[in-house]
Structure formats: structure tokens, C-alpha cells
Amino acid sequence: MTRPAHPPLRPRLSLGLRFARRPMLATGLCILGAFVLMAVFAPVVAPYDPILQNGDITLLPPSLAHPFGTDNFGRDLLSRVIWGARIDLQIAVIGVVFPFLIGTVAGTVAGFFGGWVDASLMRLIDVVLAFPFLVLMLSIITILGPGLGSFYIAMALVGWVSYARLIRAQILVLKTQDFAVAAQSLGFSRLRIMFRHLLPNALAGSLVFVMSDAVLVLLNGASISYLGLGVQPPLAEWGVMVFEGQGFLNQAWWITLFPGLAIVVLAFGFSLTGDALADLLGVKE
Amino acid sequence: MTADTTSAGATVPVLSVQGLTVSVRSGGSERALVEGLSFDLARGETLAIAGESGSGKSLTSLAVMGLLPPPSLRASAGRIMFGGQDLLHLPEGAMRRIRGRRIAMIFQEPMTSLNPVMTVGAQLTEAISAHESLPRGEARARALAALQSVRIAQAERRLSQYPHELSGGMRQRVMIAMALALKPDVLICDEPTTALDVTVQREVLDLLRDLQRETGTALILITHDMGVVAEMASRVIVMREGRMVEEGPAQRIFAAPVAQYTRDLLAAVPRMGDGSGAAVLPVAESVVRLTDLRVRFDIRGGLMQRVTHRVHAVEHVSLQINQGETFALVGESGCGKSTIARAIVGLVPHEGRIEVAGQPLQDLTAEGRRALCRDVQMVFQDPMAALDPRMRAGDLVAEPLVIHNIGSDAERRGRTAGLFERVGLPPDAMARYPHEFSGGQRQRICIARALALRPKLIICDESVSALDVSVQARVLALLEELKRDLGIAYLFISHDMAVVENIADRVGVMYLGQIVETGSRAQVFGNPLHPYTRRLMEAVPIPDPGYVRAPLPRLSGEIPSPVWPAGEAPQRLRLVDMGGGHLVAQSNPTAEIAA
């Protein structure tokens, strides 16, 4: 008997095998990995400076020297898209983490304890949900003033709601399942049941949701920057770049096309990973 | 058509299955789930295909209907001859004209088989006009006639109702009405009564037998229940793991089974007797005593969310379970038997008095309740749902020891290993996850976990109901052995009268939240006095084709609801001692069901 009394919680996966059998997961993770590498090594990978203007080479169409073309200030769009990965990945990650943490704690507590804690939390959620997502975020940014910091605060104030609802609903279902009842009848403490038995089972669903939420956060961040209320020019952010291309739709389509495509591909990576995780963890949406 | 060919039709089978093989394709290779199955179905006869889960009996019925779900499942060999044609090679259009019109089918779950967003009438008329182009009014008249033929009360009103507004028994009648509306030659019933309460099962079986007699439809009855087989079938096929084990007339199969598997299967079937043979238990101290227990759930509604109704789940129940005895609570779904179990372990709020090992529950502190948890343990119906899917079996069984700070790591490991051995699981099972076990093994894990704290009482809430008969018999034997060796008492909650008679020392029969009859096994089964007890016992299918059931009026009563408007309550039953602790309810609101 060399086995430890408490082996690790998760089943040991033969990782390589599972990976090969799941092309969706592999593709999704490869896309995400590529963007992370691009962001980390932007100074090395990008052929030109993303911000420096050059009046001689404005509005050049895609060519070998400038594969994505140049914009009206003569900046290389490929370099700007690569540097943009830094900001947009940061938006997707930070914009998800805080809502996730706040929502998970709130949802678990509400679902487990019920009563007035649950009732008041649900009323608050009802009110937040009564506002269109983007409109409430814009209102908060109105108070705080434009900028990326305001965006993160607004995201945390509005985004936790979906996690809280999701976790709460899961906890409510799990609470009545036989294994939770069995744990209660075995005399386990409430904290142990809540965090050791219920939360790990509820988290599977929200991990999948994290991926689709990352897409929404990314789109939101880019949209708000597009409207001029998030990341400010001349920083290279994909939403800002699409806005900058807006004035040249009839003469320089490439300014708009490539940053948008970057968003689409990154979002696709998140969605694929989310779908594959849902498959893997047996989560129904 | 069917009536004038009865004598000649006996020789020409209406349906003939020859060498049928159903295979599943997964990962490039094909595996046979049903192999080389052959049988003939004569006009007007009832053929039962019996077997446990995984025997391939349901796949056989889907193959006959041409409804094997593509692309993974297909009939890979054999012929299904019907009306001179091989159904396996019939084009889909022609097959569709046969389905429903000449071969009909009813399913196990009437609730999920009926479309929830269409009225009963719309579904019936749709089933009829799928095969016969009739004017709307005439189709509706046919639908009404079909409903009346299955003896549904207020048939006219049912036409405009939705499935969820009907009881389970009525839904299955609607399914039967739909299946028989076009007078098919063959009716396939796939576990038609498995989801129903035993008294409702009785009504549906009676109805099926009557209708078959009237219409001359040949019946294929697919079931795991040997009692149902004995009551309905003239001929039986026993299947196991995709192969036919034995075939023959019902009389012969039950009287002189040839195959070893059939013999084992029949031996495992719990049988009802007269309650005799119970060992007389010495008087022991009580483990649990309930006095005037009441459990009610509020239903809120309306603008202010006031309590408008209450579910009277348990009403004035008093009972006592002594050390080392098995007390069984029997009753149909919704009678409150499981609620009592949850009240004892403190999972639902209750009124009245619950004493565990002499300690009244309401006086206990949180600390005391934890100690109480050691004395009372539960084993549930669905072992998969009761085990946290993310933990290893060994950890699951050891967890109660960890929580209650019992022993060192090494001691716990030793004790866990001992428990696995005790319930008949191999030691390497400790490292595996719940989904890697079979249903019976999972229930053994649950039992091992319940034993970990050396409880005085184990509550078995329908703990063997989801298991196959042979597995069920082995788990029951394990429970019996544990009782004998460890002196544990059981509160055994079940809907199955035959199982109860085989395991219980004392019995309480519940109806609508109250106990209507209680006493020793010999008293209740040997001399049932309350009409509801009798009705329950008479409803149980007897696994003996020779058994002649006393003619009873055909019933279609519905169990009344335990929901009462706020401020009202059901009448309290008075239990009278008929001698030797045999208590029977006297004042009788259930008179109408006995009529």
C-alpha cells in the first residue's frame, strides 16, 4: 500500500492522447497560445514601430513590405495588430477575472444559504440586468471618465452578475442532489459541503462560461474603445484601429479589415476552447 | 379482418423474426448487441421478451419498428418478415405506412413520449390522420372513441387537455389509445408499466389484456418484471446479453426452466407469500421512535406570496424501530415515506417528536446532531447521484472518518479496506471513480460509506429499486448479512411489496402521509385488514402463470392529492390494535378507493 491516503482530486489524464482526440481543443488552444506569444514577443516580432508616423507611406495597400498595408499616418498595420494583442488580451483576461471572482463568491453564498441573503442578492441582480449591458457600462464610464481603468471597473461592477446567477443556479440544483444530501446526513460541516462538494461541481459550468465571457468582454472592450471611451489613440488597440479606418472605407479597406479579423480569430480561439471544455467536462449550456 | 382468421392464423405467424443481429459501430469496429435472434409471433398471442438491462430486448423492438437511431446502430443481419415483406429492406415510405397503422408501439415513459405543447386531442387526431385522410370532424370523433375505448373518465374533456394535466396512468392510457386507434396487427409494449405505481400498473395491465381480447392484436411485451410476464404472456423469450437464452410457453418456462440463467433469474425474483417464516425477534431497545410526526410544505402564490396551500406530506405518524430489526415503510409515490427518512436525518423541518437512541432530536445542539449522524446513515436509490463524481471510491468511504476525526491516516486506510472487503468489493476498487463501477457495485460503495461510522440504523430509501433483479437479490442478501453480523437496524423504504415481504421484520403501510396499517410481517402480509393494504397486495403481479386472480372490478381511480388549501387538513386516521400490535386505521377517508 504505497498509495497516499488522499490521491489528487482530478483523474490523471493521459494528456497527449486526449489532446489528439480533440481537434477542437487543440485548435482553440493553439490560437490562444499564438496570440499570447505574439503579445509577449511583440517588440521582437513586429517589423515596425506601431506608433511612429511616417508621412511618406500613408494609405499603402498590402504588399510584401507591409503585408497588412499602412494607415493614414503611414503606420504599419501588421505591427499595430501585433502590438494590439497586448492590450486586447489584457482586456479579455482582466475583464473576466474580477467579475468571475466576485460573482462566484456571491453566487455560492446566496445559493447555499438562501433566505434573505439570497433574496436581496437576486433583487440586486434583477436591477443590474434591467439595464442593457453596454448602456450600464457606458453610464459608469460617464461618471469615471473615459479610459481603460474605467472600463475594468465598469466591467467588474456589471459583469459579476452572470457568474453569480450561474453559480447560484448550479448550487441550488446540486444542493438537492443525493450526494449533497448524503454529505449532510453524514454530518459534514456547511463550509466543507459548500466548498469541497458543491463548488467544484458548479465550477465546471462556469469555467466553460469563462471562455464565452472572454469573447463578450473582448468585444465590449473593443466596442467601447471604438466609441472613443476606452483605450485612447495613438495606442494600438484593435477597436481603436477599426475606428481609425472608418473614414477611409471607400479608399483603404485594409485599415478596417485586419484589426477586425484579429478580434474574430482571437474570439474564435476562446469559443473553440470553451466548446471543447464543455464537451470534456460534460457541461450542457 | 383479424376476427375471422383466428383459427387459420395460428399457423401463419403475423410477424417472423429470423436471425436478427443489431450492431453498434464505434471507433471503426462493429459489435453485436443483439445476435441471431429468431422468433415467430402468432396472431392474437402475447409474447413476452424478458431480460435484465443490457439484454437487448428494447433494441429488438426498435429494430422491428425500423427506428434504431442512426448512424451508430443498425440491423446488420437477419430478416423481419411481416405481411410477406422483409421490414429490414423496406423503403422508408413503405415502412412509415406500416408504423402506427399495422405495427404500433407504446413506451416506458408516457410523460416524455407525449408532446408537452400539444393537446391530447391534437395528438390523437394527428396519429389517426397520418394514415387515413379523414375530414377534421370525423378524425376528432375517432379520437374520442379511441379515448373512450381505453376507459378514460371524462374523455371529451381530456381531448382539450395537455399531457401534464393528466396523471401518469392516464397518460399511458392516452398512449395506448393512440397505438390502438388504427387497430394494428401487432402492438409492441416496451416496459409499459415500469414507470407507474403498482396499483396503476394493475389497471394498465388489465386494460391491455381486455383490449387485446377485443381486438385480437398480437402483443409483444418487453419487460424486466417476471411477475408481469407471468400475468400477461402466453409465450416467453428470455434474453441475456443480446442472445436468446430460452424460449417456450409461459407455463413451461416458469414451471420447468431449462437454462441455468432462467433458473437463476426466477430464483432471484422476490415472491409474495403469506408473511410466514419470520423469525421472532427478542425484545430490544428502540433505535428510533417517532411520535406524532408531521411534515408540511408551504405552497406560496398570488401577489403577496402568501401561503395558499400546504402539502401534507407526513401526517401524525408514530412508529418505533428496535435494535437489529428491519422496519419497512411501503406505499406508492407521494405517500410521504421518503419524507419521513429525510425528517429523521434532519433534512426537512418537522413537527412532533423524533427520538434517536433515546435522545429527542429537537433538544440537540449542533454538536449533538453531528454525533447523531454517526448513529443514522442513509443509502439512496440512485447510487450514481449519491456519490460525488469527482472523488475516488476509497476517499468517498473514508471521508466520514476524516470529518469525524476518527483514527489516524493509517487506521482509516485499514478501516476503509476492511469496509470494502465487508461489502464484497475488491481492494483495488478503492482507487477507482464512481463511473467505473456497475450499478450494484456503486450501491455497495454507498453501503460501505454508510457503515464507516458504525451506525445503529441505516435508512434504505428505495435502495434496490433501480437494480436488476439478480443484482437486487445479492444486495438484499448483503443487507441481511450485515444485520445479522453487526446488529444494525434498517428503515427500509420501498414501493415493492414483494421485496418488503422478503426483508422486513415489521411493516408500515402508508397512504397520503398517514400509516393505514402496521404490524409484524406475518400480521400485515398474512392477514391484511385495511382495504388499501389489500389493494396494494392484490395489485402485485405474481410470477406464476398458474395463479388465478380473484375477479375484481376494474378500477381507474386516481390517488387523491396531499395538497390542501391553507387552514384545511386531511382527516386524522385512528389506529386500532387488532391484537398483538397489529394496528389498522379505522376512520376511513379512503373508503372510495376500496369500493
Added chain:
Amino acid sequence: MHRYRFVLFRPLQLVPVLFGISVITFLLVRLIPGDPARILLGTRATPSALANIRTQYGLDEPVWLQYFYFLKNLGAGEMGRSTLYKVDVLKLITTRIEPTLALVGMGVFLALLIAVPFAALSARRQGSLVDHAVRLVSTAGLGFPSFWLGAMLIIFFAVRLEWLPVSGYGETFREKLSHLILPGLTIALSLSAVLTRTLRAAMIAGLASDVATAARARGMPESRVFWRHVVPNALVPTVNLLAVNIGWLIGGTVVVESVFAIAGLGQLMVRGIFTRDYMVVQGVTMTFALATVLINFAADIITVTLDPRIKL
């Protein structure tokens, strides 16, 4: 009919939500640092106007009293005055609400027109090439930013092909319709990605359900099984999904109106934020919230109609 009784008392249950909405929109302006009177009137306000607004909104009183002044004014239909347009905010909103409503309607209509057939095609041929294509496109579609998609549609249909106008809204019905197609399509394409995925999943579950098997066993043709027994049951989760996403959809119009320069509520709000026209921002925020609440209420009624089991 008693299943529809909730229509009578649900508005009363909405009182807490409406209370919450009013508190948040009230706080929206009060939380902005600076003199509230100047915030409301702008920097070039006259001293007499500043004094007037102080009495009207009780700006010298404690905050909770200010809230009651706010409610009182709101009850009188008084939402303040735009510093930019020099008109009452309520009047401004009523003139700008039509394009936004039309845009949402067009978006939902086109989204259903796209999602239902593709989901049906995909579900009925599960595992086929068509199915894989639909799944791939709808998964990718989840991540299409509407501001970019709109621009792409403009480049292709308005600039290259010159089929449709680039931006604006127009005067006559025909003009409005042609101006709405591209922005409507922008919203619809994003929405239909979500809708298609949900519908497809619900339809596949429905096709494998006991209801479908039982219908086939009665000899129903496959198309009838699908349209009568699978689709109606798949619509219920879809309506729920639409209701949940309605807030997201309305928020989307803010961006799409900016892309296509449509003078609707969303554009009004964005311009309000930039020009510090806070009364307008407040009014539009509240209007959007009320619209969301109303649409969710309507979705409840539709759900109850679609599924006889649901009681509210």
C-alpha cells in the same frame, strides 16, 4: 386562462426593479464630481438658471430628499433639458426612439430568418458537411464585433456594389427600409450566431427525444415529426435566450447606430457622454432600462403561450 393572471400582478412585482433603476439613474448624475447644478446645466449657465435648478431638484437638500425631488420631477414627465440641443430631454427621446426600435425589430426579424433555417438544416443532417459548416460559421460568428462587421458590410454592399446607402436613416418608409437593411443585418448576423447554436442543440435533443421516437412509431413522416414535435419544443428555450440577450441586443444598437450614423437613442447617448450633456445620458439610460424590462415582460407572455406547462 388563469395562467395569464400574472399579466395583472407582474407589473406590481416589478416595483422593486423600477425602484432600483430610478436609484441608479439618479446616482449616475450625482456621483459625477463637481457642482451638480453646473453639471446639469453646463458651464455657461446663468446664475438665475442655476438658482432655479437648485430649487427644482432640491440640490441644497440632503441626498435622500434630492432623490424624492428627482422622482417628483420624473412623475411630472420632467426629465430635464439638453444643454446641447436646448430642448426637453423627454421630447428629444420621443423623436429619437423610432429609428432605434426599428433597428431592434429589423435585427430580430432578420436573425430569426437566418437562424431557423440554418439550425434546422444543421440539426436534421447532424454530422454532415452542411452541419460542420454551420457549426463552424456560427462559432466564429460569436466573435464578430458589430462595429467591424458593419464596416465590412458597408465596404461590400454600399461602396463596392452600391446596392444600399452607406449611412443615415431617411424620410420616407422606403428610404428608411433601405437604410435599415445593413445595420439590421449587422445586428442579425451577431445575434443569429447565438440563436443558431441554441436552436441547433435544442433541435438535436428534440430529434432524439422520446416524443420524436413515439411520433415516428406512429408512422409520422420525418418532416412532420420535425416541424410539429421538435420545433415547437425547441422554440421555448430560444425565446428565453432572446429575452436574456435583449439587453445585449439593445446595447448593440448603440454601437451600430454610431457605425451607420443613425440618429437614434444610442447615438444620442454617445454624443451626450462626449458633450457632457448629462441630462440626456440619464434620460436615455432610463429609457433603455424601461424598454428592457418591458420586452422581458413580453417574452414571459410569449413563453406562457408557447408552453402550456409554464405557470408564472
